[in-house]
Amino acid sequence: MSRPLDLTVMMYHYIRDPGDVAEADSGIPGMSVKTFETQLDELATKHTFVTWTDVRLALQEEKSLPGSACLLTFDDGVCDHYFNAFRILRERNLSGLFFVMDRRDADGLILAHKIHFLLAKAGLPALRDAIWEKLNPSQREQFGQAEQKYQLKYPPISLDSQINLLKAVLQRDLSPDVDPILSDLFEAHVGSEKRIANKYYLNPDQIREMVAGGMHVGGHSRSHPWFDWIDSEARAGEIKASADWVQQFEPGPWAFAYPYGGLSDDSPNLLEAHGFRAAFTTQTQLHHINPYLIGRLDGEEVAQEGQGYA
């Protein structure tokens, strides 16, 4: 185990403006390009930006990090990262760590992104109704039980909370059942899933160009499941696929980000066995004791809270 690490890690997902090439009229909102740039300006006044290599060397106790170090990370391998993040980082001579899924041309969208598209298209009540209509009686029973279970965590106090409740049900308990249902709804209401997915995610050429431009790439699984929801064998398969994918872009050891921030006790060992030297969570934390549980701050939340970060 390495020494504890003091490090501010920023986490980003969508960085886009309405109608730009990343948003592509999907209606799916994200952090605006301007807000992202303003946040980089603010971070630069308080922090020294570091790269994945710097963090890896610190974990290997070969070189220590500067004081107030800050690492920029980007999840899900969406094309926003090529068109907006990479462009802006390169202008500023900064590096980012980009967590990409292992994906092929024949793959569609991950469940979470199908939900984003359909929510933007139909809204929450209509999407919930459309899914409900396609469930059989036993799936409906499971749906109802799952909703009850997550209602404590996501009480119906706001639209966001209600959306999170539906996401929890769909992305966990009902995930194998609703995945094909959401693909059907996608084809009917949005368009060709495979065609859209191939534009929506970074392709290998873009990733190569980003790495050549000083960016780093890390693993984010193959199918983006909750790691506490699948079994150990499935977790091992997801992690191995991820290592096989990232090794074509840069030599290891690499970093990993847990899909949805889902944790399991065996993940650190599995990750280490497959060449990952660190893993990032979605928990808000600036002092990190375990290199496989490095916390992060959500850039969009920080922007909404103003000067909320330390």
Ligand SMILES: [Zn+2]
């Ligand atoms: Zn993710």
